[in-house]
Amino acid sequence: MWLESLLETVEVNVSLGDAFLMIFISFIAGFIISITYMKTSAQGKYSSNFSLTMILLPAIISSIILLIGSNVARAFSLAGAFAIIRFRSDPAEPKDIAYVLFSMAAGLAAGIGEYLFAILFTIILCIIMFVISKTKYGENKQVGKQLKITIPEDLNYETEFEEVFLKYNVKYSLTKVKTTSLGSLYQLYYDIIVDTDLNTQDLINDLRIRNSNLDITLSLVHE
Numbered sequence: 001m002w003l004e005s006l007l008e009t010v011e012v013n014v015s016l017g018d019a020f021l022m023i024f025i026s027f028i029a030g031f032i033i034s035i036t037y038m039k040t041s042a043q044g045k046y047s048s049n050f051s052l053t054m055i056l057l058p059a060i061i062s063s064i065i066l067l068i069g070s071n072v073a074r075a076f077s078l079a080g081a082f083a084i085i086r087f088r089s090d091p092a093e094p095k096d097i098a099y100v101l102f103s104m105a106a107g108l109a110a111g112i113g114e115y116l117f118a119i120l121f122t123i124i125l126c127i128i129m130f131v132i133s134k135t136k137y138g139e140n141k142q143v144g145k146q147l148k149i150t151i152p153e154d155l156n157y158e159t160e161f162e163e164v165f166l167k168y169n170v171k172y173s174l175t176k177v178k179t180t181s182l183g184s185l186y187q188l189y190y191d192i193i194v195d196t197d198l199n200t201q202d203l204i205n206d207l208r209i210r211n212s213n214l215d216i217t218l219s220l221v222h223e
Contacts, residue, residue: 018113022066025115026059029106029122033058036126037099040133050096054103058118061107140196147172147190149207150180150214157188164206170194185214 034054038046109118176189
């Protein structure tokens with residue numbers, strides 16, 4: 001068969017059955033890694049193309065390792081190919097880099113014939129990824145936002161909202177004051193830091209009581 005001829009041509013001491021087993025184990029590891037990537041990503045914020053890549057990458061790496069064997073020239077060629085890929089396709093997030101290395105390690109283990117290690121390594125690291133995701137380890141408990149409050153000209157904006165900010169544990173900095181409506185109103189611009197679980201509706205309602213129910217704008221985009 002053509003695959004047997006190829007294996008003989010590249011001087012790889014592995015049987016056809018072992019080659020198929022290696023590719024099968026690599027696909028299993030890649031599939032587990034891909035599922036973990038999707039489950040631990042923020043809802044709807046993972047790349048479907050990247051998920052597919054996670055399935056294919058271990059099999060690709062293991063196949064390359066199989067073909068290289070102990071040939072130094074082929075090893076240098078592989079390093080050059082990886083360098084080209086590295087500069088042409090940067091992962092979007094640091095976590096994606098970890099998954100790329102994760103998949104490559106599983107492929108390397110399968111490529112050198114350590115099938116049990118490849119599966120155990122994949123399962124253990126996937127469990128760790130799940131635990132980290134569920135415990136929200138390292139997640140920022142606070143988020144920066146922008147707040148704009150319109151007030152009447154006779155309101156003392158220096159101290160009027162301090163009690164509300166203190167009540168909701170809001171760290172704030174007044175960055176700009178602007179007059180509007182021919183000087184009859186002021187617009188206050190704040191940079192604020194709030195807890196991620198803050199009920200923004202309650203905060204806005206309390207602010208409205210103090211600014212005579214004038215306009216309030218709170219950006220909900222992470223700054």
